[in-house]
Amino acid sequence: MDCRETQTLLTAFHDGELPAADRARVEEHLRGCPECGALPADLARADQTAGVPDPGPAYWDRFNARVMDRVEREADGPRVAVLRPKHGWMRQQLRYLVPAAAAAALVVVVVRYGGMNPGVPTPTVPPAVSERAAPVLPNERFATVTREERDRLADRSLPAGNEEASRDRAAAPAAISVPSPPPLMTFRGAPAGSPPVSAADGIPSGMQAEQKKMAGAAALMAEQQVAGKAKSASGMRIAKEPSPGSPCELARTLAAQERWREAEAAQRACLAQDRSAPAQEKGLVFLAELLDRQERFAEADAVITEVDRQFPQSRPLDLYRRQRPMVQKQPMAVPVTR
């Protein structure tokens, strides 16, 4: 056996997967060839580096409880009854109807406020339309806009990577509306005076442009989630004037209520929606804080590392780093990066 053949078989030899006869031949060659004889040690060294960073005992202590919490929530029944009916047939129908209703809502918004009839205010706004599609109790809405719920909405029994499921997931956030939270957070310079829009209100003067942006934002989110791409120019426009009830604003509101997990989900959606550099920089720092609040320090570290890489000498990150020890000691305190 020559060196070439030996090296071809070396991986299987190292892993104990070679038939006995081949194994003996490889061993014989290794004994007589100093160059090849050193290779098994290299393979062993590679294997020693193949570990996965362990999240630590605190993470594992909470792991089962978190799984069981999600399982219990599924078992306890739907918080969004209409979206998760007991009967299979209805559920099947809603799998298509809910995204369809969301798409219809977008069409309505775009047609009405996108130039076809721009001067006529109407009480039909996205939240109202989506409420018809998914009548959710007002106080339950925040809690329902979690990823798990969106997954349910899209019916995760579909195969992973199914295009249809992806479209459903992309449409779901647009279908589930949230009440307009007060603009509590000022971190990203969102305009504090954006008038909230409710189902009962008409469109205030000057809101038409924003309605277009809302439609644009929803379409962008859907596009991003389907295509996995983002256009920074669009993101920048949205970042300057977040819509009432946008994930960014929702994240800040939920954080103010110390609903960290839900705030985190909303903030992740916010980051997916707005890819502009300033929004990403501040948004990622805020996400790191939300993770710290949940004592998921390793994940927060990873996010901070990412901010460091993308935005060297980031001022928001620098500020947060100074406050981080306090945040980690008092995870339930008021957000500092909002």
Next chain:
Amino acid sequence: MGADLGEEKDERLAALAAGGDRGAFGALVTRHRQAVYRLCWSATGNAADADDAAQETFVRVYRSLPSYDPARPFGPWLRKIAWNCGLSVRRDGIAGVPRVAEGDAPEAVDPAPGPEEAAAGNEERRRVAGAMAGLPAELRMVIVLRAVEGLSYAEIALAAGIPAGTVMSRLSRARTRLLAALGGCS
């Protein structure tokens, strides 16, 4: 009861869990959570997504238990779900957070490290994990399943849905790239 469950085979626990035994399901989670997390990390390359995927894996397992056939081995079934969840999280980009860049490895959590100590202690670990994070997911998967979980080529092939020969070639490439990333010879 807990001790009894701990000695039960996976397939038996799965059958009990499918019948509504939460304790049996919890035992399954405890038994497999670290392997599932590692596989999910292999698919995603970062801790945050690995966490999402690992949690989602067990929720899907619970949801799918009624359709699980205890006559078939539990491990491969679980690994298949975990790998799919990992890829799904990565593909969906649900998190919205850019993937942790290759080379930027998430840090493991030390129970109570001081900042200096943690930074120094994590340096080598970060470098090693960075080499892993820099691998393509498919290579990470085979090297983790082989070098960490100790699975055979046949078991890896089953989990990955690839021939055993491909497992071997991927392992070879993974090791070569790891050594190169760590500055060793290959």
